[in-house]
Amino acid sequence: MRIGIPKEVKVREGRVALIPPAVNELIRQGHEAYVQSGAGVASGYSDEDYLRVGAQIMPDAVSLYERAQMLLKVKEPVAEEYKLLRPDHILFSYLHLAANPALARVLKDKGLTAVAFETVESGGKLPLLVPMSDIAGRLSIHIGTTLLHGYEGGRGILLGGMPSAERGHVVILGAGAAGGNAAVVAAALGARVTVFSPKRAELERMHALGPNVTALPSYASLIAETVYRADLLIGAVLIPGAKAPKLVTAEMVRKMKPGSVIIDISVDQGGCIETIHPTDYEHPTYTVDGVIHFGVTNMPGAVPRTASQALSTVLAPYVSRLATEGGVNDPAIAAGVNVAHGRFVHPAVAAALAQ
Known part of the structure; x- marks a missing residue:
């Protein structure tokens, strides 16, 4: 051929x-x-x-x-x-x-x-999605860490914190390849990490990452209670071939802290956060209700x-x-x-x- x-x-x-x-x-x-x-x-x-x-x-x-x-x-x-x-x-x-x-x-x-x-x-x-999801998950924490810097308009918080300063809180929706890799990197940085998944096996894997990781089932009420406390919110939800379900509403985003950051890895399937829309690496971010949104659809293209x-x-x-x-x-x-x-x-x- x-x-x-x-x-x-x-x-x-x-x-x-x-x-x-x-x-x-x-x-x-x-x-x-x-x-x-x-x-x-x-x-x-x-x-x-x-x-x-x-x-x-x-x-x-x-x-x-x-x-x-x-x-x-x-x-x-x-x-x-x-x-x-x-x-x-x-x-x-x-x-x-x-x-x-x-x-x-x-x-x-x-x-x-x-x-x-x-x-x-x-x-x-x-098999053809997993390696790019692995990369996108890891990049989401690298990128989110930078967007949280004060000069980027972020909250000015270091995810791992310091002995005399609070740790940043990373909330991750999904614990598959993308979400799982995001959790691994965030946990290694010393951030406070909350991961949501509907699958028991994934929750066990996330819980085993360390004492700074909390793994919870994907109940709508639990997500709503947690999202507004996030410094960095990562969307990593996948239903093969279908549009991603909206797990975070615009009203929930309005309750987030000014200068917090949203990165929706699932944006190329429509995104799991209501306020996300596709962006590119020339204009990667925009702000809604004081929250920085990153919606680049080809995240692994950065590496x-x-x-x-x-x-x-x-x-x-x-x-x-x-x-x-x-x-x-x-x-x-x-x-x-x-x-x-x-x-x-x-x-x-x-x-x-x-x-």
Whole structure:
């Protein structure tokens, strides 16, 4: 199969879907690999690195899309790329269609096959989502720590506190890959951490992080009682393929302390906090009722080399499976198919877009 890797065009998105060694493996299997010039530069991989492993470098997006049968992207296509898509393309990428009906309609009308990284499922797990969720969870604490600085408009509080000063309070909604990693970093910094999850096993794992971590079930009343005491509120809720449920209302945000910070990792699925909306790394924050909101939809793009290496490791085997004849029927990949033959075929995506 002719596999194409375009250069990402989303604002400050430096990741690349596959790094050179992974591309080499596909070529060794008999596939052809086409990489748009400059696609790997922000992650530290030059065109020459790809040439050395047998890839062909395409000068621009137009020639890349024309040549490729399968398109490997990190982030979903944006408006300038819509015209390059064809009915015979297989698009393999993060898509988050439940929160992006405009893109969903484009893909449906094009008639192509769209497979979303975030809904590929194997053994009840989401193998292509987990590494980026791990990174986003860790970054949420790094970013939140900075936004709490006084010069950023934050409360001027050090999350770990000092012997003569209070600790910051981090409240995390969700204890999966993203929320769990956020809790690990926040706890290690010495913050006071409260984590909510509906799953007993996750609560046990969070409780075991240390005496500064409280793990609670996701009851609406408990969340409401806790949110207003947060210095840093992290949203990390996921229902595969579906829009995230709203766990924090605008009224709850109004009760939060001025200068506190909200980071909603689930914003690319619509967000679990009512006042969140998507932002980008050029304009990452805005303020509502004195509370700083961070809604960047491609958080791991801030660490493109780390993120590209982590993504490439898990992605390459699935690309190989999808590139074989009948690969779209592989059970794990079939679960990831969101659009095919002009229809929304993933149940959660179809339900979200029918609303």
